[in-house]
Amino acid sequence: MAGRRPGQTQTREHILSAARTQFGALGYGGATIRGIAAEAEVNPALIHHFFGTKEQVFVEALSLPVNPTVMAEVVLNGPRDHAGERLVRLMLGLWSAPEPGKSFLALLRSVSTNEQAAKMLREFLERAVLTKVATALGVPRLRMTAMAAQLVGLAMVRYVVRVEPMASATDDEVVAVVAPVIQHYLDG
Amino acid sequence: MAGRRPGQTQTREHILSAARTQFGALGYGGATIRGIAAEAEVNPALIHHFFGTKEQVFVEALSLPVNPTVMAEVVLNGPRDHAGERLVRLMLGLWSAPEPGKSFLALLRSVSTNEQAAKMLREFLERAVLTKVATALGVPRLRMTAMAAQLVGLAMVRYVVRVEPMASATDDEVVAVVAPVIQHYLDG
Structure with a gap:
């Protein structure tokens, strides 16, 4: 987390929480970056900026031990x-x-x-x-x-x-x- | 369970319940047939008769999928x-x-x-x-x-x-x- 501003960390956590909600409701296949962005009330581009792909959002949202x-x-x-x-x-x-x-x-x-x-x-x-x-x-x-x-x-x-x-x-x-x-x- | 009298089934279940208590309290190594018998208030010979060894009591008490x-x-x-x-x-x-x-x-x-x-x-x-x-x-x-x-x-x-x-x-x-x-x- 070095070099990350507190606000960024909060936003990341907020997005990951929204992602867990969306993945939980729609499954891995059904959830989308757009849907997660809407749930988190952020711009989809921000999610791409922080995480890259939906796959990476999933890995981080579930703290998967394997990427x-x-x-x-x-x-x-x-x-x-x-x-x-x-x-x-x-x-x-x-x-x-x-x-x-x-x-x-x-x-x-x-x-x-x-x-x-x-x-x-x-x-x-x-x-x-x-x-x-x-x-x-x-x-x-x-x-x-x-x-x-x-x-x-x-x-x-x-x-x-x-x-x-x-x-x-x-x-x-x-x-x-x-x-x-x-x-x-x-x-x- | 074919051919088993209801009393036998009850006794078996009673022994397995006592076994779970003993294994839980003393671990696999610490528990003994004698201790399980005392807990169940039955003769140790009855446990040997029903299950054979401590290993078999454990397998049945924990419903292990592998024997x-x-x-x-x-x-x-x-x-x-x-x-x-x-x-x-x-x-x-x-x-x-x-x-x-x-x-x-x-x-x-x-x-x-x-x-x-x-x-x-x-x-x-x-x-x-x-x-x-x-x-x-x-x-x-x-x-x-x-x-x-x-x-x-x-x-x-x-x-x-x-x-x-x-x-x-x-x-x-x-x-x-x-x-x-x-x-x-x-x-x-």
Whole structure:
């Protein structure tokens, strides 16, 4: 938040709150930047200025522990045969800082207790993550969801249920075990 | 429940309720058959008669969607190079009947909202599943937890968040994608 004026922070929060209302009412697919702007009583251009796309508004509004745009960049940037390792290291970095698994736990909580949250996340994953990332990588969608399952399960076992020895393993140890599987899903 | 007398069903439920109290208060490691019997005011032999081991009492008391004893048997019974497929088929069978993912969702809900439930499950997985299954299979524990992560994540993506195309894929399609990974974890 460095360098942001207090008024900007307030406006951002105000937009994110309006976004949560709109996503909750209309789902990921139904909500629009225009609708969120109307709800927040701001100019749509301001939302584009602060967040860029609807996808980014969604990521921030729900404090998602995973940003599909960053994910795709990390996988595409660098040698393809080490993409699995880069992706696992990205996830471990995101999940372990600043508070281990806190946002993931919050997400898990809403998804498991609230069908509306599950529906929003489902739609978002199908439209934003699968359509974009799977296409960019040339990975079939079913295999992509199996890969996502491995990463989601890793977060659960390591940060939520905290099963040993996975909970205390170093990042390098986790990468050694899990990255080959992620690479397998990417390569087919 | 076929063939069980009403009194038996009541006694079982009474024991399971006492078990939940004891596991909740003392954790998986601290609770004993003797303690559960005292709580339920029944003879410990009756608990052994109904459930066998403490592990089985735990599985039934928490309505766990996965029974580690059955899991180990399924993996060990039959050719080792198809163990991954047998395990995935077992899981899909357990999770999809009678109500898809219902008990898994209940488990997820308590684990994500209740640190005591997370602790119980963690202890149970470490002691009952990992120590026994990993040893029987000769699979290192860290790899075993990564395998568990793949299966847990599969249940989340397919039954809880229900992301397509994983949610509507046939069992055979899921097996084709995920079983090689489970086999990889078993083989190392």
